[in-house]
Amino acid sequence: MIKISEYIDKRSIWFVLFGFLFFSFWFNGSLFWSQIFFDSSTNGSIWGEVRVYEWLTNKFYEAIVAGQNPFGFYTGMLYPFRLQIGLTDAGNGLFYLPLRPFFSSYTSFSIIMALSQLMANIGMYLLLRKFQISKMVSFIIALAFGYMTFLAVRQGHLNYFMIYVFPWFYLCGYSLLISKEASTRIVSGLGAAVFFALSLWTNFYYFIMIVISIGAFLIYYLTIAKKQLFIKLKERWLDLLRTVLFIILLLIPWIKGVYEGIKFESIPRLPGWGGAIDFSADLFSFLVPSGYNHYINNYYPDLYEKIVKTYAHFAEGAFENFVYPGLIILIGLVLYSILHLKKGHRVKMKPSQPFFFVTIVFFVLTLGPFLHVFGRGGYYLDDTIKLVIPMPYVLLHFIPLFENIRVPGRLVVAFIFFAYITVAYVFEYLIRKRSSFFRSLFFGALLLVFIFDQRYVSNLTPPDVDYPYKIYETIAKDPSFSTVMEIPFTVRDGFTYFGDEDAVSGIVGESYHGKPIIGGYTGRIADYKRAYYYRNPFLGYLGRAMDSNVSKNPIIDQKELSKWSTLDKQSALLVIDFLDIKYVIVDNKEIYSDTVSKTLIDLGFKEMMTDGRFSLLMRPPKNREFLKVDFDTPNLVTYLGMGWQEKEGQFRLAEKKASVMMKLTKKRDMTLRFITHVERPKSVSIDVNKKNIGQLLLTPKNSSYKIDTNNKLNPGINEIHFFFDSVNDDGLTAAEFEFIELLDSK
Amino acid sequence: MLKAIKEKALIFRYEIAFTLLVSLLTIVFNFQILRNVILYDSMTIPIDDGVVTEFLTETEYKSLSHFNNPFATTTKVLYPFETNFAFQDTSFINVPFLFVLRPLLDIHQATQLIVLFNIALGNLVMYLLLRRFKLSNFASMIGALIYGFSPYLSYRVLGHLTYTATYFFPLLMLIGHSILNNNSNRQRVLFSIFWGAVWAGLYYANPYYFITAVIGSLLLFVCSLVYFKKRAIGTMVANLGLVPISILSFLVFLLPWILSANEYLMRNRLPELKGIVRPLTLSSDLMNLLFPSEFNPLYNYIFDTISNKNSLLAKLSVFFEGNWGRFGYPGILILVSFVIYFFARKKIPSITKQYMKVFAVSGIIFAILSLGPLLKVFNKWYIILPEEIPIYFPLPFLALHFIPFFDIISAPSRFITGTVFFGSIFAAFIFQFISDHLKKEKLLKFFILVLLIFIVDQTYFVPNRAPAELPVETYQYINNHQTGGTVLEVPFVLRDGLQYMGDVHAQQIMRGAMIHEHPIIGGYLSRIDSAIFDYYRALPFIGHIGKIIDKGNFHLYKEPAKTPSVSQFLASNEMLLEEIELLDINYVIVKNDELYSQIIQEKLIELGFKSVMEDGSHSLYFRRSKDLEFTNISFGDKESALFAGRNFSAPERGFRWGLGKSSTVFIKTNKASSQDINFEAASFHLPQEISIYLNDVFLDGIDVETKRKQYTIKTKGNLNSGLNRIDFVYSKSFKPSIVLTNNLDNRDLAMQFYSLTLE
DSSP: OOOHHHHHHHHHHHHHHHHHHHHHHHHHHTTTTGTTTGGGGGGSOOOOOHHHHHHHHHHHHHHHHTTTTTTEEOOOOOOOOTTTTGGGGGGGGGGGEEEEEEETHHHHHHHHHHHHHHHHHHHHHHHHHHOOOHHHHHHHHHHHHHHHHGGGHHHHHHHOTTTTTHHHHHHHHHHHHHOHHHHHHHHHHHHHHHHHHHHHOHHHHHHHEEEHHHHHHHHHHHHHHHHHHHHHHHHHHHHHHHHHHOOOOOOOOHHHHHHHHHHOOOOOOTTTTTTTTTTTTTTTTGOOTTTTTTTHHHHOOOHHHHHHHHHHHGGOOOOOTTOOHHHHHHHHHHHHHHHHHHHHHHHHTTGHHHHHHHHHHHHHHHHSSSSTTTTBBOESSSSSOOOOOOTTTHHTTTTTGGGOOOGGGGGHHHHHHHHHHHHHHHHHHHHHOOOHHHHHHHHHHHHHHHHHHOOOOOOOOOOOOOHHHHHHHHHHHSSOOOEEESSSOOEOSSSSSEEOTOOOTHHHHHHOOOOOOOOOEOOOHHHHHHHHHOTTHHHHHHHTTTTTTTTTOOTTTTGGGGGGGGGGGGHHHHHHTTTEEEEEEEEEEEETHHHHHHHHTTTOEEEEETTTTTTEEOOOOOOBBBOOOEEEESGGGGBSSSSEEEEEEEEEEEEEEEEEEESSSEEEEEEEEEEEOOOOOOEEEEETEEEEEEEEEOOOOOOOEEOOTTTTSSSSSEEEEEEOOOOOTTSEEEEEEEEEEEEEEE | OOOHHHHHHHHHHHHHHHHHHHHHHHHTTTTHHHHHHHHHOTTTEETTTHHHHHHHHHHHHHHHHHTOOOOOBSSSSSSSBBBOGGSOOOOTTHHHHHHHTTTTHHHHHHHHHHHHHHHHHHHHHEEEEEEEETTHHHHHHHHHHHHOOOHHHHHHTTTTTGGGGGHHHHHHHHHHHHTTTTHHEEEEEEHHHHHHHHHHHHHHHHHHHHHHHHHHHHHHHHHHHHHHHHHHHHHHHTTTTHHHHHHHHHHHHTHHHHHHHHHHHSSOOOOOOOOSSSHHHTTTOGGTTTOOOTTSHHHHHHHHHHHHHHHHHHHHHHHHTGGGGGGOOOOOHHHHHHHHHHHHTTSSHHHHHOOOOOHHHHHHHHHHHHHHHHBBBBTTEEEEEEETTEEEBBBHHEEEETSTTTGOOGGGGHHHHHHHHHHHHHHHHHHHHHHSSSSSHHHHHHHHHHHHHHHHHOOOOOOOOEEEEOOOHHHHHHSSSSSEEEEEESEEEEEOOSSSETTTTTTHHHHHHHHHOOOSOOOOOOOHHHHHHHHHHHHHTHHHHHHHHHOOOOOOOTTTOOOOOOOOOOOOOOHHHHHHHHTTEEHHHHEETTTTTTHHHHHHHHHOOEEEEHHHHHHHEOOOOOOOBEEEEETTSGGGGTTEEEEEEOOBBTTTEESSSSEEEEEEEESSSOOEEEEEEEEESSOEEEEETTEEEEEEOOOOOOOOOOEEETTTOOSSEEEEEEEEEEOOOOHHHHHHOOOOOOOEEEEEEEEEEOO
């Protein structure tokens, strides 16, 4: 008997790995592993948001393969604008390198997801072992962490499966602080840097959570064990500095991309709380499990719905504010609290206190900006005075970077991570001196709780979707540069949409034919890009026509709707030629398809082929140049980028950063001429295609300026950016533009 | 004999000196009040809230003189409604003094003298209390002066006269101390009886002070448990038997009030404070704890000087001058005492420190309570977060808003008296501590220095403001005139602490009521049922006059009045006469130099009134009532607003809803008879039993069904000639939003009334 236990103990790591693999195949068999054999992307059975994320990841991978900075700007969706792939949590493209040569994008993606959870299991196990937690407790907690309840509702947001960054970052960080061997500390420092950078690349929320957790630990030690902290910092400052250097080195491409983004993009601004109030947890939502639990979903869906409706209406349809952490955590934290009532227990469990503190920090942050209790977010003292309880999350809203967290409910991942470590200490403390029989019983009970409480549903398959693959192939064969428009299309982000809200699959075609598409769907779209589509004489008309809910779409100005019921053919043709829209794929199942097809044919498009219910229309764009931007023209939006106010008289006011687009048919050196008025002298720096061509001093006396483009212009659409050094008294605008043109240098 | 007096005087030299000092300061600080008492002109009236106290105490005094319950209902004001004094600020504590003063002086003079007496007494009783705590004469005098001349009083002497009875707080503590530290059981019983009586006296003086004392006692009890646990429990157990004695004494002395209150509550609900806006407006700003009184000459001069310097200082000056409703400055000596304590706390003997902590904590808690339900800093009481979400900072007072009895507190800033009381005791301990560490030769200098600081900081001068002229001859004419009836004075006001109708400063009508002794339209009391406002506003004659005489709610001495929006009467003469007849308006006094005077005078002539006398700028119009009968009411008619007195909805499809706990209907008959009351009604939601009162006499209880039905009640000889009040007291009422699905109606509905007739 002793020999068997010794045998198991010596080879425990293999048993542990086998256990993790077993649960991976059990829980994720049909969800991820099956993709190796049955690729869902072949029949289009993929959730819309997964498709977008997978597309972005693939773009990231393609950039690496092409030897480019994956955090730069790439053409793909939302033409004529370019997308900064690297800032869309697409970092998993790194792991495509070994997989893509063998698997489809979606299969590669699924393998990465499954492996992420295995990595999370292993990382958590090793971390807990580092904290002197027994193998048995470490195993069960690592298993529970890897299949955390939060993931049950995230099967459409797969980048939230990257939870391994937490244990691995802290494992490396902890090793860095405690290891006596220099080589271990170097490797650990590098590891911490890698996982820190990975969190930033793969999931910005996780990156923020790691940053907050570091801050919370610092606050804890500065308050409770200041001396201990300073001794450690003094001891390890070199290692920490080295780790910071590693991080900076790893983040150089990212920093470069961010710098370009800040310089050339308008950062989307969150309106108000950006939905944070609705997306934050209710105080009692921590007690309501998910309907996506395997057993609830398959055996008791009606009972669950009835109970939630009756007793927890605030948790009905919970998604972004779903925060149930699982029974293991709830029981563990209750036990922790009970144990802490007695000083003796409290002293013995001291190592767990920092983790408990950080757990509480995240618990409080998860509650969002204002406390909600049983669905009530405030109390009316009077008809007008509503008393709300502000929570610490409010502070985050005013801190740069952290202000981007608009879904406090997602912070529950960090809560769960630190809560599991706390709970591991509790369980370890409780079973430490118990008999092996008790320990086995305890292990068995926990395992059962884990399985029944945390196994998520994995058989929810999205419906099959037909795609016009033949049409894509036809377009792909066309070697010339052109743009593809699919009807319907959408311009959608997490807040608003324009066009057909559900038409998110245009990117599938882009993956096939490789040509930029009109419209797109990503986390956040800058206001000026949305406005470009919304006000564009051609795209604006189509977007409204294909929106079945146009009368209720909050971004649509209902008073202006009648103006958009007809199409100005001349303006539309200018847009089509400017944007090189050569191919239009029409889904004929829509009620507006006929009208749109007729309009397109009227514009000169000809039906080229059909593929199932889809038609391909084609019109070779005219080889025209667009070299003038006359701000006196009423609807100029087709050539405007960011930073322009509405037309006033014969001019438009440019903001501190403004851009226009001009189109050439052949590369040549040209002079940029523009007429502008300024209130007081100021300088303007001008970039063509993101490359600086020089600086000009603008004075109130002059209005006409010229600058050589230094051969930076390319065939096709060129972006010209104006960067002013100061703004007018209104704090927003910088200069009145009347005219911009490109002149041949000769 | 002389020698004995001399010896006595020598023993009590400090007490005598302090009494002289207090008398002198009382006279100096309140010189204007004393001057008004001496040079009183009965033809004028100061325009302040004091007239309310004068009216109430005069009425109570007269009732008591005739051996009636002083808190009995009256129709002297707010005609045709009855007013119960039990839930007003009774000011009854003044009445015993009036028995001495009224035979010699006018009610105004007597009241002002009582105010001066209260102030002086506050100082003296506080001095005795501090001496009881074994503090030196020096510390006791300073502590007593800080308390007795609290800057808070500078505002209260201008109208809130019962707030000058500050002597009750030290008196209660003094008696309480006597009970706890007396070995004679007989004396302890006597003190307990006295203690109960003083509690009752405090309630009669000022209900706010009563609540303050209740909270103060609870705080002392809790703090004592915290700082002197064993001793406090021991004392509590030893004196538990005396509590019933005090309670019994309290109830016996409060009996007249209890009887009157009980009668009122039979037919009405307790006055409730709706919403949080009023406590919010009348709570101290955090900065008010540091901003002194505008009636202090030095501070006033400083703020006057700086107000022109720049916009920030001008804002500070405005803040300083707008202190009235939120004043919370306890005085610099109390504030400095806390600072000294902070720095010297380690040097103070621990037992003394324990005592001081009790007073300090109690004082600070009162200061926090005075800040009201939500924190305000420079009048900013919320910050706006994105999406226009205001964030408020709730304070402990908010909890009181949800506790029965305490929920009627609508002016938290008045809790500052508690801070001043405990703060003064605390300050006295601090000055005792300092004087203990001073050499004898420096002690006098220190005393003079502190006295000077006190005088500079706490001096206030009551401003000399021009009083309003009264048509006293007209009042006397009405008083001597043989005809009864109601008096309408234009301008008039219907006003309480929350709202007003008419001319907000026309409180002279209260003085008129005291002289001519006829019922008046309108009135000014601390609490008026909002149903009375609704009734007045709906009347075509009074309601319209109320509108056209309204000059806005302006501060008489700081803001200009708005020009009233004068317009012709909209209702027909027939309707106006109906109203005049029902309300028996025989006399109308019109101030004839106002914008609205001509329109009203012309209309009065048109309605049959005749000008009977001129009195300075006032004219008196008279019209004898025709004794018309109003015995047939159709509640569905718009015109029935005249008879649907209290707690009725607007007419709806042939009926009106009776709301809340009870409704009042007015009818008029020209002969006392035994007619029956017939009414058609239906109960809302569930059948219920209702009680019917005629002129306060219970007639019968009947069961009302939910379907429309005719009911008959015998009047049993209680029907009077003239206006009669029928009260319907409900046993059930429901909100449709609660009892019916998909209904947003939040009114408290009891019954549907269709018609009422006398047959």
